[in-house]
Each structure stands twice: as C-alpha cells, then as structure tokens.
Amino acid sequence: xxxxxxxxxxxxxxxxxxxxxxxxxxxxxxxxxxxxxxxxxxxxxxxxxxxxxxxxxxxxxxxxxxxxxxxxxxxxxxxxxxxxxxxxxxxxxxxxxxxxxxxxxxxxxxxxxxxxxxxxxxxxxxxxxxxxxxxxx
Amino acid sequence: xxxxxxxxxxxxxxxxxxxxxxxxxxxxxxxxxxxxxxxxxxxxxxxxxxxxxxxxxxxxxxxxxxxxxxxxxxxxxxxxxxxxxxxxxxxxxxxxxxxxxxxxxxxxxxxxxxxxxxxxxxxxxxxxxxxxxxxxxxxxxxxxxxxxxxxxxxxxxxxxxxxxxxxxxxxxxxxxxxxxxxxxxxxxxxxxxxxxxxxxxxxxxxxxxxxxxxxxxxxxxxxxxxxxxxxxxxxxxxxxxxxxxxxxxxxxxxxxxxxxxxxxxxxxxxxxxxxxxxxxxxxxxxxxxxxxxxxxxxxxxxxxxxxxxxxxxxxxxxxxxxxxxxxxxxxxxxxxxxxxxxxxxxxxxxxxxxxxxxxxxxxxxxxxxxxxxxxxxxxxxxxxxxxxxxxxxxxxxxxxxxxxxxxxxxxxxxxxxxxxxxxxxxxxxxxxxxxxxxxxxxxxxxxxxxxxxxxxxxxxxxxxxxxxxxxxxxxxxxxxxxxxxxxxxxxxxxxxxxxxxxxxxxxxxxxxxxxxxxxxxxxxxxxxxxxxxxxxxxxxxxxxxxxxxxxxxxxxxxxx
Numbered sequence: 001x002x003x004x005x006x007x008x009x010x011x012x013x014x015x016x017x018x019x020x021x022x023x024x025x026x027x028x029x030x031x032x033x034x035x036x037x038x039x040x041x042x043x044x045x046x047x048x049x050x051x052x053x054x055x056x057x058x059x060x061x062x063x064x065x066x067x068x069x070x071x072x073x074x075x076x077x078x079x080x081x082x083x084x085x086x087x088x089x090x091x092x093x094x095x096x097x098x099x100x101x102x103x104x105x106x107x108x109x110x111x112x113x114x115x116x117x118x119x120x121x122x123x124x125x126x127x128x129x130x131x132x133x134x135x136x137x
Numbered sequence: 138x139x140x141x142x143x144x145x146x147x148x149x150x151x152x153x154x155x156x157x158x159x160x161x162x163x164x165x166x167x168x169x170x171x172x173x174x175x176x177x178x179x180x181x182x183x184x185x186x187x188x189x190x191x192x193x194x195x196x197x198x199x200x201x202x203x204x205x206x207x208x209x210x211x212x213x214x215x216x217x218x219x220x221x222x223x224x225x226x227x228x229x230x231x232x233x234x235x236x237x238x239x240x241x242x243x244x245x246x247x248x249x250x251x252x253x254x255x256x257x258x259x260x261x262x263x264x265x266x267x268x269x270x271x272x273x274x275x276x277x278x279x280x281x282x283x284x285x286x287x288x289x290x291x292x293x294x295x296x297x298x299x300x301x302x303x304x305x306x307x308x309x310x311x312x313x314x315x316x317x318x319x320x321x322x323x324x325x326x327x328x329x330x331x332x333x334x335x336x337x338x339x340x341x342x343x344x345x346x347x348x349x350x351x352x353x354x355x356x357x358x359x360x361x362x363x364x365x366x367x368x369x370x371x372x373x374x375x376x377x378x379x380x381x382x383x384x385x386x387x388x389x390x391x392x393x394x395x396x397x398x399x400x401x402x403x404x405x406x407x408x409x410x411x412x413x414x415x416x417x418x419x420x421x422x423x424x425x426x427x428x429x430x431x432x433x434x435x436x437x438x439x440x441x442x443x444x445x446x447x448x449x450x451x452x453x454x455x456x457x458x459x460x461x462x463x464x465x466x467x468x469x470x471x472x473x474x475x476x477x478x479x480x481x482x483x484x485x486x487x488x489x490x491x492x493x494x495x496x497x498x499x500x501x502x503x504x505x506x507x508x509x510x511x512x513x514x515x516x517x518x519x520x521x522x523x524x525x526x527x528x529x530x531x532x533x534x535x536x537x538x539x540x541x542x543x544x545x546x547x548x549x550x551x552x553x554x555x556x557x558x559x560x561x562x563x564x565x566x567x568x569x570x571x572x573x574x575x576x577x578x579x580x581x582x583x584x585x586x587x588x589x590x591x592x593x594x595x596x597x598x599x600x601x602x603x604x605x606x607x608x609x610x611x612x613x614x615x616x617x618x619x620x621x622x623x624x625x626x627x628x629x630x631x632x633x634x635x636x637x638x639x640x641x642x643x644x645x646x647x648x649x650x651x652x653x654x655x656x657x658x659x660x661x662x663x664x665x666x667x668x669x670x671x672x673x674x675x676x677x678x679x680x681x682x683x684x685x686x687x688x689x690x691x692x693x694x695x696x697x
Contacts, residue, residue, distance in 0.1 A: 013257035013273050015344035018385055018471075021584050022591045040346045042269065064257060065510075065620065069272025093475070093509065095617065113475030113508060114604065117595055 004128050005055040009037030009046055011074060014064035019091055023059065023120070030121045043074040047081055055086065057128050062092040068101065075106045087131045089124060091115070138191045147188050159184075176429035176599075177387040180552050186544035194547065199442070203537045207445040209438050209550065210538040211496035212461040217534030223499035224524050225250035225302060225465060226517060229278030231624040233289035236279040240294060242514065246521050250300040250499055251330075253290070254278035260305060260339075262347035262679025265628045269346075274625040278304075282632055282675045287313035288320075296323050301330035302375075302465070306339055306347075307356040308363075308662050309678050312669040315368065331372040331421055331465075332360060337398045337570055338377045341579040342384045347679055350575070352686045356661070357402065358409050363662035365415050372421040374402060375465065382425035383471045385587035388436040389553055393560035394579060395422060396443060397570035403452060404569075413452045417459030424497075426488035427469040433488070434540060435549035437464070437495030443554060466492035467501040473508040477603035478613055481505040486523050493533055494540055500524060511618040635672060644671035648681065655685055 006027050010020055017039060028034045035053045037046055050058055058078075062070060071090055078084050087108035094102075099110045108127050111120050139147075173182040183190075194200075201207060204214030213219065226243055228251070230236045240251055255278040258270035264282055265274045274280050281287060287310075296318040303310055311332045315325050336353040339345040347353070360373040378395040386394065399420060406416045424440075426433055444462035448454040468488035473481040482505045489502050502520040504512030512520070527533055540546045567573045593599035600606055651664040668678060 012271070013261050013263075013269060013346065014277075015257075015342075017344065018587050022587055025588055039344055040269075064273060065276035066272030073271065095510075117591075 003033045005033045006057045006059055007035045007037055007050050007055040008059045009041050010039040010061050011041045011043050012066045012070045016063040020061040026117045043077055047077045058088045060090050067094045071102050085135050087127045138194045138196050139188045144192050175432040178389040186548050190544050190548045207442040209442045210541050216537030222497050223250040224248050225252045225499045226501050226521055227252045227254050229254035231275030233286045236290050237292050247525055252302040254304040256280045260345045264674050264676030274628050280628045284313050284669050284672055285635055287317045303332045306334050308360050308665045309675050312666045316666055316669045325368050328368050329370045331375045334374040335377040337574050338381055341574045342380045348682045349689050352682055358405055359660045359662050361406055361416050362660055372419050375421045375423045378424040379467045385583040388432050389556040392440045392557035397564040401570040413454045414456040414459050417448055417454050422464035424464050424466050425469050426466050426492040428472050430491050433491040434495045435553050438550045439554040463498045465499040466497040468503045470503055474604050475508040478505045480603050513618050639672040647671045
C-alpha cells in the first residue's frame, strides 16, 4: 500500500512549535510521509502547498488563540480551491464551543491537551480512510 | 574541604554503614529504581551525599560569601533580609486599556514591578491591519503599536514609581516607554527596568518574524549603547533562559545556551567600541524554575559562579558589578497541565520556592489556568499570593542561601557547572552561539530533548500527575478568560484614526532622519525616539528596516 502523505504546519504568528515537532515525528514513525510546511505561514501558503504536494490530509497546530480566524480562513480557502475532500485536523488548545464552530465549518477533528499519540494516530488513520473512500465513490 | 584523616575515617564508617545498615534494608525493600537521575539533565543522583563528595572542594574559591566573587551564594550580601525579590507578574490583555486595569490591580495586590508581554504582531513588527496579523491582535499579549497605546496602557501609573519590564526586542517599544516617561515630566536617567531583547533566542525559540538576525543584533547594540549613556539603570538585554527551556531543553542546556548568548552579545558590544565595565553591569538574565527542586536550585548557583568567572577571567572586567548574574525567574509554564488545573498551584509553589532558595532577584508565578487560556483575575491573585505567602508566612528569606553547604546541593552545583561548561565548549567549537543558532544545532538539540520527554510521558517512565497517571474523568469547571471578539477591530480602528490625526509631515521628516541614521550605521535610538514622538507606528518603523535590510527567513528546521 502506498504511504499516506500528511502536510503539517502552523499558520499565523504562533511560535509554539513543540506540538508540531512531536507530532511530525509521531506521524513519520506511524508510517506517514510527512511534508513539513513550516511555521509562520499564511493560510493561503498552506493551501498552495497542499495542492502542490498532493497530500491525503492536512494537520495544523495552533496555540495562539487565533484559531477561529486562522482555521476559519483555511477551511474557507480549502473549499474555494476544491480541497474540501481532504481532511483538515487541528491540534492545540481551544474552547469546546470553538471546536464545534470549526467542525461545523468543515474541520475533520480536533486534538486537545491529553490526547495521546496512539489515540491521535488511530483516529487520523480512520479519517484518512473515510475521506479516501468518499473520494473514490 | 575536610582533613584527609577525617575523610578516611568517614569513608570507613560509610562502608560499614552500607554493609550493616543499608544492605539488610535493600534485601527487604529494594529501591524503587536501579538508578536515580535529575529530571532534566539526567545527572545521576546517589543514595547519599556526604563530606567525601566535597573532599576536593575549596570552599573559599567555589562557594565563598554572599555578595562576593564567585557569587555562588548570591549577589546580595544580605540576601532577602534587606530587600525581598521583586514580585513581577506578566500581564498583557487584549487592549492597552484592559492591560492598564490589570497592572493597577496587580500593584494594588502587592506587586512591585511591572512586566508587560505583547501580542504576536507587536513582536513581529507588524501593524494590526497587516494581513499576517489576522486573528492575532491582542491574543497572546497586549497590542502596542504606537506611543498612543503606551499612553493608554500606562495611564495613571508614574514611571518613577515602578520598575518596568518590556518583553520585546529592538528599540521601538522601549522608545514608546521612554518617550511616555519624558512626556510625564520624568527624567529618563532615573528610569528602572528591562527590555528582553534576547535576539538569538527569538531566532531559535520564539520564532519572531520581523527582521533578519543581523539587524536585530544591531538594534540590540544600539539600545545598549544608548542606555549606558542615557538610561543607566535600564537593563537593555535580559537573556531568556526561560523561553529557551520552555521550548525544550535541560537545566544544564539552559545554563549553557544562556551563557553562550551572553558571550555572543558581549563580543558584539565590545566590537562596537564599548568597554566591558560600561555595559556588563546592565546584562541581566531571565531563568526558568522547573520541576526538579534541587536541580533547579543548583542551576542558579552554578550559573552565577560561571558568569562571574566568564566576566572576570575571560573578559577581564574590573568592576565587581560586571560579575553579577542578576536574574528574574518564571515558574515553568510547560509544566502546567490542562487536566486537573488546580494541581498547577502546587507545581508553581514548589518551583517558586526553588527560585527563591536559588537567590532570584524577581519572580513571576504562573496562574493555574494558563494551560487553558490567558489567566483570569482570580487565578492571577492566587499566583501572586503564592509569593506573598512564601514571603510572609513561610519565612524563607530570613537567612542567605540556606542550602549552601548541603553535601547534595553543593555536589549538584558542581556537576551542573561541569556539564554546562562541556556544552559551552561545544558551542565555542562551532564558532559561538550565533553560528550554533544559524546552523540549526540549537533547534535540533531542543527537538531531540522534546522527543525524549514526550516518549517518557507516553511510556509512563516520567510521571505527570493527572496526565499519565491518577487521571480524573471529571472535567474541571473553572472560569476561563474570554476574548472580546471586537477587540481586534477596535485596535485596528484606533490605528487608522491615529494615522489620520497625527502631524504626518513632521513624522515623514523624522522617518527620513531615522532612515539616514540606519543607512549610515549610526546609533538609531535618538532618531527612533523622535519618530515615536511623532506617533510613528511600530509597523511603519519595521517596514523601514525591511525595506533597507530585507526580510527575515524562518529558521530551517532540521529535526526530521
């Protein structure tokens, strides 16, 4: 089976990189091909990379509190570019009501404090599978 | 430290103790681990420390007296008996006006120093209406884009009455403060405070995206040069081990990375033509207080001794004030858990105690809700009162450096020092801290440390109460800080108005002078202050830097 490709990065000016680094390694160890887009990105940069790299999933880490604006814009741009058949997962800290708001806008899953690496990987495997089945229909 | 005859007698006794007393106990009850280590630097910790561990130590040379070289026992001769540490809680709320209220509240609650943190666009030299600033305005600190914002934030607070700490870099936000003081009729010669300005750490730790590193190093040197002449009680740089540690490293690495940076800056200031004793007394440090109680205490003591040695022996500083490592401490934010947040009060208390026993000059204690959001006023009160209780009820400041002479603490101090010198040597071999930062080595070291810690947490080898053991299913019901969704718009509206109402011709003239000074390589501080007096915005000044010197590059990440 072909290795799944995940694009990871941080949009906005948030410099908290530990979660991104740890998860990048975890995805690699779990057999994903990790495309590291970096930090300090505009949402439009990340969408552009997703198109060029032809990835199966996008993962963003955000801890700055700017999630409604940053992730909201990212989801909007993904729709506009026809990327809404690719799941977007987000890790970091956000209030439950914001998680619901962003899920209603298309965010596939959110992982907050306490989510363990095996839990995240299992859930991400499921999501990737679900989206790829939906695409092949 | 002891006579040989005594040590021989002690060793013999110790062997008997191991045989007759320890071994039977071990048979009945083995120790919990085959080996014990410190939590971060992984220095082996023995079962027992005694006189034999300090056999070769020259007490006068290595420990000495408080207020005297090598300052292992602290920079103040009388410790906290004369003056307590400064209680300095960080504040930075979504608007300057809200921050003003919080600062006044903290002053009313017994705080003696101000400590202001800015939002990310401010750190990155962007105005709030910049595309990159979307959603970031006022989120991680106070938005401070012009003199007007400083005036709102400081309204009713007299700069002569407080010591101000500006958690930012370069010259601009500090110029906002100096000009504000000037307008209040305060002589800036008497201003007390600190600008963080640790340019290398912004590159390998906080990833601020503003100007290329060389421009930042130039601005740092400008501020140092300006302050040594005009604002002699200001600390133009505070080397930020706190942030370095938070982004992932050990206590020994925290010491080495900080001192590596301090050496790099010292060389820079000397290159500018300053004399070491003119600026060294104004170099300050900002350190972390993490979880391993004794390792942290030993860290402060070891580092103080190392800095004194570097300044005196390596740089030949004559003025004893140049040898002092003065530092602010913050308890470790990364040790807080979102799960069972009240546990964080306990973590913070013990960390604060380590900082005090290590001789900190000032202290920030974290609020228990900070793994979840900006702290509420109630949570800030608990944090500040933690310090007040330690001060007034636990009586910990009644004697100087109470742990000196502890066989364990003195041994650990020596071992951390040895470990840190080793790392520092590696940095020197690479060509110094600027090189070690630019080539990605520091980032890599930290990524490796983080990987290890997370592996230990996942495997259960490292216990975090309430996180990977003793968990609770109950979600805590605590009140969280809520952001006003209109705050960003309000801030943008204000700056738009400001750009219309200020004297734009006068400003343009001031900006031309600044541009000429920058191009000519002259110290830019006077010209920056003049532009600030004309209400130049932060983004406008940084745009000038970017136009003249180019854009920054995000650091290469090599951890994969």
